[in-house]
Amino acid sequence: MKALSILKYQWKDLFRGKWIIGYGLIYLLMADAMIRFGGTGSKALLSIANIMLLLIPLVGMIYGALYLYQSREFTELLLAQPLDRKTLFWGLFGGLAAPLALAFTLGVGLPMTYFGLFVSTSIRSIILILVLGNLLTVLFTGLGFWLGLRFFEDRIKGLGFALVGWLFLAVIYDGLVLLAIFLLGDYPIEEPMLAMAMLNPIDLARITVLLEFDIQALMGYTGAVFNRFFGSMMGISVAAGCLMIWLGVPLWRSMRLFNKKDF
Amino acid sequence: MRANKKILGLITLFVMLWQTGLARQVTVSPNGPIDSIKQGIIETNPGDTLLIKEGTYREYDIRVDKPMTIIGEGKVVIDGERQGFVIVITADNVTLKNVTVKHASTSFMEDYAGILIKETDNTVIENTTLVDNFFGIYLAQSSNALIKNNHITASGERETKSGNGIHLWYSKDVTIQDNYVKGHRDGLYFEFVEGASISGNLSEENIRYGIHFMYSDNCRYEENTFRNNGGGVAVMYTENVKILNNRFEDNWGASAYGMLLKEINRSRIEGNLFINNSVGLYIESTNNNEFTSNTFKQNGWGIELMANSTDNLFTNNNFLDNAFEVSTNSRQSFNEFNHNYWSQYEGYDLDRDGTGDVPHHPVRLFSILVEKQPQSLLLLRSLLIDILDAAEKIMPVLTPETLVDSEPQMTKIP
């Protein structure tokens, strides 16, 4: 009940900040443009997925941290009230993650609806994108929260780590993987590679997108390890499990930090 | 009585005359005086019609050694019970229609077939159904045959235990039309065939290739569909073929190609649709061909063009939503790409003439990386790869500079 009233006020506040509306509009405009100019086929979905993989981690992490800094007053005000810290934490987190997820879902979903993508493309692909987008939003907002709490007194550090963290997961990590492939390509490195991909949530999500949209290309690969992994329920379950761990651990750590924190 | 006898004799004479003049008809039926097809053939004179009544005939090695027409009436099943060939046609001018042929033997030594046509002219095989034969229809050293509207299926699981659906060897001027082949080793197989016309066939879910042909010049393939075959389609060592308006679809796998071309020269590949394949078109040691008005859609690789192929012209093709549009294994390329539509083209058209103002490089850096280290495929659609590709586009270091479409189209080519 209390978490709900916190959520309600958070949302009001967030929407009044207009930032969140801008965020949703970005998706709306991009998805609209993708479908308008790219056709109602799977190409538009793929472009949307690409934007999602880029934008959600960046915004989730940075805004997750920033939001904690911005709502410091709110937090302190509420901490002095008869309120459980746990309730407050979930209220704060839900107050950000839910609107971000909603902005994404509406921003992407509206153009899909009015261009009739639900009829022209596979429902499974659409659902995959929506679910993945929401999952990534929660995951990366959680990571941002964790960074924000970890460096609560030092905003520059917190935001810096969020930005660097994103850069690392989105670009540098893959660079290291590529380097490893070219240095060790003659050895059987498929399994370590898969393990490496599982360790990075952006890669995890990206590979899930590949499985849906680029299976022709993936199946063209000559190694049996990938084929067996991607072709089986095992692969999908491992990927899903890893995503869940990525979802749960930062949130759990954040909650512990929040519980022990001095304000 | 006498008069009656005379009349009867006269009628008999007339009937006989009429029959020799206009061909006779012999009927085989399970309960009739002639209850085996072999017996029926013995009773038949050249040019006669053998009518087979509904029923199951357990016979094999049925030799058709004189010109005749064999027609099934109702559901006629000829079951070879895996004893060898089922029907063997060795005479010219034989027509076979409306029968089901089952269970030719499987063997490592001999190519047993449901219907073997050997050293004949003018054979017609029409509306037959072939079920679970080692080879389906096997033509050797024959000419002017028409293979039409047959339904050929097998449930082969391994290459060695399964023969080809329609197999042509040293044959000329054969027409293969509107057949359905499924579950054989190769759906259609041609070796040393001249001037064949293959149209309207559907060949799917065969263990190896939908169609496989070698050393078969001057043939024409039109409006066939090859779908979900183990290796797609392989076309080799042949000149002057026309491959027009066919569909190559859903061929997935490490060595599955919509169509593989090897040493194909002076041929036309036009108006085909390559959709949903691991590799749409794989081209190796193939020269002087024209690839026009084809559509490559949603393939892993649209075209894999090996550097030992030269002087091919690719024009008016559509490349739509392929992970890789073109890949190659060298910085050199002596082929021409012109006036195609590329969905990955990012240029602009300021003068609004429908042609992009900057050339399109269809070979991405990433496809070169994948060519060198296939494991890097796992990084497909990574931001890192997009950045590398963009950098390479600005300053090409690894991708072939000459593999360029200088007139990329702004809209899909109809």
Add this chain to the structure above:
Amino acid sequence: MIKIKGLRKRFGLLTVLDDIDLEIPAGRATGIVGPNGSGKTTAIKTMLGLVKPNAGDIIIDGESIKNRWDYRRKIGYMPQIARYPENMTVRELFNFIKEVRNAEKTNQEELIRYFGIESELDKRMRTLSGGNRQKVGAVLAMMFDPEILIFDEPTAGLDPHASVQFKKRVHREKEAGKTILLTTHIMSEIEELADYLIFIVEGNIRYHGPMQELIEKQKEQRLEGAVAKMMEEEAA
């Protein structure tokens, strides 16, 4: 009654509260004084659960506050630097806190009138002057009529008139039997409002007892002099 037992708090290497034992009597007003950075605010925040102690415990009405939150229902708190969600209007803020506390009946109306902020109700928090923010804080602290009132430097941003108004109000609350705890730099304020005095220096309690006793002990007329004397002794 608030009982503090062996309370210890460190921030990194800095010991802010060093093994504090205190009893804050119920129904009386207690003033906490001490130099800047002596641990006054930390002590208050610990009582509110905003700061988690390294050791020790606080017992309010016979119950430990460790891992509890419901006891805060009894407390009204007015922070030193009042920070509120900037985009909320004053009215929204009041309603929100009411909702969070699940309170139906409040003396909100009366307090708003008392502090004269009726005209500010529909303004955003960020547009409010420092004084008006303080008034909003005072209303928030008192509107639920809690048994315990904690004020951290309450008059710092108030103009003289408002300051007088505030003090009058605190008097009234005291008379009504509330337990009051306040920190301030202004000794006259303590003299005016408090019966008990707690003097903290560097996280240690230097004096704890009725105010009058201290004044007598230091042979001074006014509290200010007595406290200054005590600080000098501390320095020596």
